[in-house]
Every structure is written in structure tokens, then in C-alpha cells.
Amino acid sequence: EPEVTQTPSHQVTQMGQEVILRCVPISNHLYFYWYRQILGQKVEFLVSFYNNEISEKSEIFDDQFSVERPDGSNFTLKIRSTKLEDSAMYFCASRLTTAFSGANVLTFGAGSRLTVL
Amino acid sequence: DQQVKQNSPSLSVQEGRISILNCDYTNSMFDYFLWYKKYPAEGPTFLISISSIKDKNEDGRFTVFLNKSAKHLSLHIVPSQPGDSAVYFCAASRLYNQGGKLIFGQGTELSVKP
Known part of the structure; x- marks a missing residue:
């Protein structure tokens, strides 16, 4: 079964450092997403990406965050200068269909745990 | 901004009995609803979904019910099995929102x- 893969599974970084989280979405999917889950809290939307540009972003996704699809397979989330409150599990997700197909199912990766010290 | 709420943080049931998980939403523009299951150290896994044009969708042991007037949906698992032990997330979306x-x-x- 096709899956979304994420690396690294766990990253520890110092406050103020840059972090890049990587994702390989399912190959024929068209829409890509990043979500995060702070320990004990709900899964929160960060950003959606389609046709090589951001289609929507949340209030959390400020200027410290950026996304990129540098080649045909990878989808990355960069945090420029990490803060303690960025510590969370970050999930990448992808979706094949357009909204008009009648389904809106996202497939999630296993997540990357980010710990900021 | 809690547009989707699950008011019960935990639920314990006996094997073989019914599990009923509840979810409420506030945004009447939502028209597609999903349930995801999550094990520790894994990502959410899609379980079942329902469009707002339906009030029930069934897949094996899992049934989702939607009450649009009450802005409420529920997931029924019958019979419950020990392997069903996980965190269940309700999710909502606007189907025709391209994002x-x-x-x-x-x-x-x-x-x-x-």
C-alpha cells in the first residue's frame, strides 16, 4: 500500500537553529499538507500546497515557516529559527483527488518529532 | 477557535460491546466528515467518512452517523475489539474548498x- 514517508523520525535542536523536515508524499498525489500536534493537544493544520504554491495557511504558519517542493518527490517544511514552542510532532499528508471527486481523504505519514531545547 | 469538538477525552468499553464516539462541529459550511484512528508514534490513519448529503455510512464494524441539524456526528464500533484501542479523531472539511x-x-x- 502506498505511503507517505517522513524523515527524520526524531530531531533534537537548539533554540534558534534552522530545521528542515522532509516528506515524500504518495507519488501520484496532487495536494500536500503539513500538520502538527503538540503533546496532548489536537492535530493542527499548518499549510496546504498545490501546483507548486501555498493554497492555504494557518495563523501558526508565520514567517518562520516555509514549504518547498524542490523536486518531483520531496516536500519540505523549514523552520528558520526554532522556538521552544515549536516542539511538536509534525505530520505530512497528501491527497490525490480534486474536491469535486466527492472525497477528501488525506493520507498521513508517521510524523517527525521535533524537540527544541 | 474550536470548530470541531470531541468532549470526551477518553472512553473505556468491554470487548464485544459497542463503542460510541461523539463529535460536534460549529461551522455549517462543513460538508464532509472523517474519522481517523491514531496509535502512539504513528500518523493518523483514515477509518471512515461521510458526506453531508448522507446521514449514515457503514463499513464493516464501523458506522458513522451524521445529524446535520444538531451539527453532530458519531462513530459506532460494533463489536469492539482490543485492537481498536487507539485515539480517534473526528475531522471536518469543506469539500469544494480546493485547499x-x-x-x-x-x-x-x-x-x-x-
Whole structure:
């Protein structure tokens, strides 16, 4: 079964450092997403990406965050200068269909745990 | 901004009995609803979904009910099995929103006792 893969599974970084989280979405999917889950809290939307540009972003996704699809397979989330409150599990997700197909199912990766010290 | 709420953080049921997980939403523009299951150290896994044009969708042991007037949906698992023990997230979206983002509830941790 096709899956979304994420690396690294766990990253520890110092406050103020840059972090890049990587994702390989399912190959024929068209829409890509990043979500995060702070320990004990709900899964929160960060950003959606389609046709090589951001289609929507949340209030959390400020200027410290950026996304990129540098080649045909990878989808990355960069945090420029990490803060303690960025510590969370970050999930990448992808979706094949357009909204008009009648389904809106996202497939999630296993997540990357980010710990900021 | 809690557009999707799961008011029960945890639920414990006996193996073989019914598990009922509840979810409420506030945004009447939502028209597609999903349930995801999550094990520790894994990503959410899609379980079942329902469009707002339906009030029930069934897939094996899992049934989702939607009450649009009450802005409420529920997931029924019958019979419950120990392997169903996980955190269950309700999610909502606007189907014709091209961004297609899902808004998640806080999750309900289900524990099925043998």
C-alpha cells in the first residue's frame, strides 16, 4: 500500500537553529499538507500546497515557516529559527483527488518529532 | 477557535460491546466528515467518512452517523475489539474548498478491555 514517508523520525535542536523536515508524499498525489500536534493537544493544520504554491495557511504558519517542493518527490517544511514552542510532532499528508471527486481523504505519514531545547 | 469538538477525552468499553464516539462541529459550511484512528508514534490513519448529503455510512464494524441539524456526528464500533484501542479523531472539511484542509477535534482515547 502506498505511503507517505517522513524523515527524520526524531530531531533534537537548539533554540534558534534552522530545521528542515522532509516528506515524500504518495507519488501520484496532487495536494500536500503539513500538520502538527503538540503533546496532548489536537492535530493542527499548518499549510496546504498545490501546483507548486501555498493554497492555504494557518495563523501558526508565520514567517518562520516555509514549504518547498524542490523536486518531483520531496516536500519540505523549514523552520528558520526554532522556538521552544515549536516542539511538536509534525505530520505530512497528501491527497490525490480534486474536491469535486466527492472525497477528501488525506493520507498521513508517521510524523517527525521535533524537540527544541 | 474550536470548530470541531470531541468532549470526551477518553472512553473505556468491554470487548464485544459497542463503542460510541461523539463529535460536534460549529461551522455549517462543513460538508464532509472523517474519522481517523491514531496509535502512539504513528500518523493518523483514515477509518471512515461521510458526506453531508448522507446521514449514515457503514463499513464493516464501523458506522458513522451524521445529524446535520444538531451539527453532530458519531462513530459506532460494533463489536469492539482490543485492537481498536487507539485515539480517534473526528475531522471536518469543506469539500469544494480546493485547499482541502481538515479541521480536527481533540481526540478521544478508546480503551477496549478484554
